[in-house]
Amino acid sequence: MKEGELSSAYRPRSGHKLHFHYDIDFAKNPKSYLDASITQLFYTNNALHDLFYAYGFTENAGNFQADNFGRGGVAGDPVIAFAQDGSGYNNANFATPPDGKNGKMRMYVWNTVVPNRDGDLENGIVIHEFGHGVSNRLTGGPHNSGCLAWGESGGMGEGWGDVWATIFRHRTADRAHRDYGPWHMGKYANGGSTGIRKYPYSPDVDVNPSTYSFLNHQGYWGVHAKGEVWAAILLEVYWNLIDELGWTSDWKSASVDKGNTLFNQLIVDGLTMQPCRPTFLDARSAILQAEAVLTGGKHACAIWRGFAKRGLGVDAQRIPGKNPWDDDNRIDGFSVPEECRP
Ligand SMILES: [Zn+2]
Incomplete structure (x- = not known):
């Protein structure tokens, strides 16, 4: 970022008490509560920094920090939001440049509803955006931030964001449970009833029918549509692990003994293990590899069952296109490995 861009940007001033308390009148347009929005956005970004730190998104892994306290990585790159x-x-x-350069988050006002609404106040959107920083820095190493740029890998970049936006907003075990949904993205900000994705997230295939082969469908060329498929698949893994191990509200524990925290650890570890520009199949393998390393294969079948429910089972296939104008063809596979069959 250019020197001075941050210092010249407007920020609320609290005076010497460091007391940032601002009222919001939701009947008015967002401009009237800018101080509250900036404060909230600052808080959410810092909370996410600390949460991901517990799972290994540390200085060495290329996180976003002003001062790295001599713990490795390149300092001087807090998120400018x-x-x-x-x-x-x-x-x-x-925007995620390599480690040492500031991540930049831009949050917009939504004018699809009167009065307009502020994306800064919908945690799901902020989590999704911060998630781009995490997945980009972890895939291919912190100095290579171009590994999730397009195609399936770009789609998964969107998908991880939606997954984190969905699961980190679960505050109690019942809300995290598969029966509680459907879960929407952008539903507050856009003022509608259905959010901004084609389908809300749900384990019910009548509500969200996404499977791996949806990537072949018309309308799935863009990264957000691909991301919806990836998120729908991963959330099946999440619910299966919660079924096996339960759920904890203590996200920062990064416990391998609870389903939600183990899931998040496997996602983060998988990001570091997968190659640059991964396919869905590569990312699936990386998550299974992460589980083998961390918990010795104990939960491999729960993970496989989640993938297989949405067509990314052991028999899923990706047949590469013959030329750059010919898209890949994906074939759903609903099978789990032999050892996971009853
Ligand atoms: Zn995104």
């Missing part, structure tokens, strides 16, 4: 950024509406984005 722009609340109510004026460069767009009804969206948000995150």
Whole structure:
């Protein structure tokens, strides 16, 4: 970032008490509560930094920090987060340069509803955007931030964001449970009833029918559509692990003995193990490899059952296109390995 860009940006001033308390009148447009939005966005980003730190997104792994305290990695790269950024509406984005350069989050106001709403206040959107920083820094190493740029890998970049946005908003075991959904993205900000994805997330295939082969369908060329499929698949793994191990509200414990925290650890570890520009099949393998390393294969069948339910079972196939204009063809596989069959 350019020197001075941060120091010249507007920020709320609390005076010497460091007391950042601002009221919001939701009947008014977001501009009227800018101080509250900036404060909230600052808080959420810091909370996410600390949460992911517990799972290994540390200085050495290329996290976003002003000072790395001599613990490795390149310092001087906290996330610069722009609340109510004026460069767009009804969206948000995150730019992830290599370790040592600031991540930049731009959050927009949504004008699809009157009064307008502020994406800064929908944690799911902020989590999704921060997630881009995490997945980009961890895949292919912190100095290579171009590993999730397009195609299936870009789609999974969106999918991990949606997964984190969904699971980190679960505050109690019953809300994390598969029966509680459907879970939406962007539903507050856009003011609608269905959110911004084609389907809400749900284990019910009548509500969300996504399978691996949806990537072949018309309308699935873009990264967000591909990401929906990846997120729908991963969430099946999440629910299966919660069925096996239960759920804890103590996300920062990173416990391998609880389903939700083990799941998140496997996701983060998988990111570091997968190759640059992974396919869905590569990422699946990396998560299974992470489980083998961390918990010795104890939960491999729960994971396989999750993947297989959405077509990414052991018999799933990706047949590469014959030329750059010919998209890959994916064939659903609903089978689990022999040892996981009853
Ligand atoms: Zn995104």
